[in-house]
Amino acid sequence: MTDNSPNDLQMNTVRLSCPVRPEDLRQLKLGDLVFLDGVVFTGREGVYKRYLDEAIEPPVPFQKISNVNFHCSPAATPLEDGDYSVRAVTATASFRFGKWMPRWFAQTGCKLIIGKGGMPSRDYKKLFVPNEAVYLTTVGYGLGATYGRGVKSVKSVHWLEELGIAQAMWVLEVENMGPFIVESDLEGRSLFELSNKAINQNLAKLYEGLPEPVLRRYGETTDRRDEVL
Amino acid sequence: MRRAAIGIPEDFRASVAEMAEHETNPLSKYVLEQIGCNYEAALEDQRPMCGDTGLPRYFVKMGNDCCIEGGFAALERALRRATAQATREIPLRPNRVHPLSRKDHNNNLGVHAPEIQYAFEPEGDWLDLTTVHKGGLFGSDYRMLFPADGIPGIKRFFLDTMVEFGRRGMACQPAIVGLGIGGCKDTTMRIAKEAACLRPVGDVNPDPEIAALEAELTELGNSIGMGPMGFVGKSMVVDTHIEIAYAHTGGMPVAIHTFCFASRRATARITPDGQVRFRSDPQWFTPYYRREGI
Numbered sequence: 001m002t003d004n005s006p007n008d009l010q011m012n013t014v015r016l017s018c019p020v021r022p023e024d025l026r027q028l029k030l031g032d033l034v035f036l037d038g039v040v041f042t043g044r045e046g047v048y049k050r051y052l053d054e055a056i057e058p059p060v061p062f063q064k065i066s067n068v069n070f071h072c073s074p075a076a077t078p079l080e081d082g083d084y085s086v087r088a089v090t091a092t093a094s095f096r097f098g099k100w101m102p103r104w105f106a107q108t109g110c111k112l113i114i115g116k117g118g119m120p121s122r123d124y125k126k127l128f129v130p131n132e133a134v135y136l137t138t139v140g141y142g143l144g145a146t147y148g149r150g151v152k153s154v155k156s157v158h159w160l161e162e163l164g165i166a167q168a169m170w171v172l173e174v175e176n177m178g179p180f181i182v183e184s185d186l187e188g189r190s191l192f193e194l195s196n197k198a199i200n201q202n203l204a205k206l207y208e209g210l211p212e213p214v215l216r217r218y219g220e221t222t223d224r225r226d227e228v229l
Numbered sequence: 230m231r232r233a234a235i236g237i238p239e240d241f242r243a244s245v246a247e248m249a250e251h252e253t254n255p256l257s258k259y260v261l262e263q264i265g266c267n268y269e270a271a272l273e274d275q276r277p278m279c280g281d282t283g284l285p286r287y288f289v290k291m292g293n294d295c296c297i298e299g300g301f302a303a304l305e306r307a308l309r310r311a312t313a314q315a316t317r318e319i320p321l322r323p324n325r326v327h328p329l330s331r332k333d334h335n336n337n338l339g340v341h342a343p344e345i346q347y348a349f350e351p352e353g354d355w356l357d358l359t360t361v362h363k364g365g366l367f368g369s370d371y372r373m374l375f376p377a378d379g380i381p382g383i384k385r386f387f388l389d390t391m392v393e394f395g396r397r398g399m400a401c402q403p404a405i406v407g408l409g410i411g412g413c414k415d416t417t418m419r420i421a422k423e424a425a426c427l428r429p430v431g432d433v434n435p436d437p438e439i440a441a442l443e444a445e446l447t448e449l450g451n452s453i454g455m456g457p458m459g460f461v462g463k464s465m466v467v468d469t470h471i472e473i474a475y476a477h478t479g480g481m482p483v484a485i486h487t488f489c490f491a492s493r494r495a496t497a498r499i500t501p502d503g504q505v506r507f508r509s510d511p512q513w514f515t516p517y518y519r520r521e522g523i
Contacts, residue, residue: 076322088279088280201454211385213386
């Protein structure tokens with residue numbers, strides 16, 4: 001595909017084993033559809049704060065669990081036999097977690113981040129590329145039942161008491177979990193950025209004849225090619 | 230709550246299927262098809278369609294002759310108990326936390342949570358209980374516009390909100406978009422949310438001028454060039470619903486509220502004979518509720 005058009009993606013289907021091997025990530029192209037097998041774990045602001053800001057080690061080192069970090073909270077509940085039921089899984093917006101990512105990559109060696117909506121492009125270039133990490137976005141985003149089907153079992157859950165169900169670290173064994181879309185590849189290119197560029201071309205025409213508001217607001221940008229991230 | 234969490238209302242399902250058929254961008258078309266498959270997976274497996282099961286809340290409507298055994302406090306206690314039970318059994322994601330300490334009691338209960346809103350009808354002995362499940366971090370905005378801004382100002386604010394939150398699909402579009410125009414700020418926000426969440430796809434405002442604006446905004450939203458996930462496409466707005474309230478003579482406040490493609494609502498009508506009848510149209514906006522007579 002060219003660098004400028006999101007319209008001629010191949011959208012190849014790829015199946016990956018987790019933890020992922022660096023060589024497996026090389027084949028991924030923007031817009032590819034990825035399905036996962038193996039072990040992934042959930043981690044979002046609760047886990048990042050506890051591990052990186054408060055320097056509390058998890059019961060099992062991240063490196064021994066997986067190098068695939070899912071920005072999500074499952075709709076989960078404890079069962080009477082001590083096991084857990086995870087029925088639906090949906091990602092949460094990743095852009096909020098940028099400030100933790102440099103230390104996160106350095107300390108955990110994560111190679112695959114899955115979430116909602118990607119990160120700002122500058123983060124891919126600055127953080128993901130040097131760490132040879134790839135970003136997959138969930139599809140939709142409300143495909144909770146579809147991804148829930150991919151959860152084979154809950155291997156363990158850490159920091160449940162301290163962080164609650166939504167923020168705890170869930171270690172999930174998954175089978176054919178997907179589809180996920182490759183949003184950023186090893187070169188740090190971004191599918192969302194390509195889409196934004198294409199959409200921006202239409203904006204000036206769209207706003208034609210619509211005057212500036214009488215009262216403006218603090219923080220307002222008048223350039224609609226900007227993002228608010 | 231189980232019905233709301235698992236089963237997409239038919240009006241919304243059919244609209245997304247139609248969008249999937251007409252979408253020409255391959256990536257956007259793929260996403261719309263996957264959304265359709267997910268509705269089916271949720272029903273087949275009886276699992277929540279979206280992992281973010283939202284912030285549970287209730288809309289209670291009563292006929293004037295409705296009597297509740299134990300009174301209103303008993304109803305509110307029952308709704309709190311039901312919330313905790315549904316969270317445990319369906320299960321729902323326990324989303325409700327203390328806003329500062331972030332403490333989560335894992336039951337979706339807390340201070341001012343869940344919200345319960347009331348409305349009444351002059352006739353009837355029934356009670357309608359509507360639950361809506363939605364996230365709510367992105368896709369809503371409020372703006373004080375003025376008469377000088379006029380309809381073009383509303384269109385501009387509509388576009389701003391759709392483009393801002395549509396990028397990367399933060400609003401989880403395609404969505405039903407609700408607009409509140411007029412009222413006090415809290416009324417503006419409330420009727421925008423109710424317009425998005427409590428009117429089915431295809432429902433039009435009884436005022437022909439407002440109905441025309443609804444249709445115009447739907448078309449405008451779908452001409453942005455944006456589809457689901459902020460990819461190139463034309464499938465952004467499933468339907469637009471506008472509600473108005475009388476405003477301060479100097480102002481024209483506008484609120485916009487998007488209800489995502491996991492557009493979950495379910496209504497149960499409870500009658501004195503103990504029967505419960507379910508439906509997906511809340512029938513929330515009525516001539517009496519809108520106070521159409523001046």
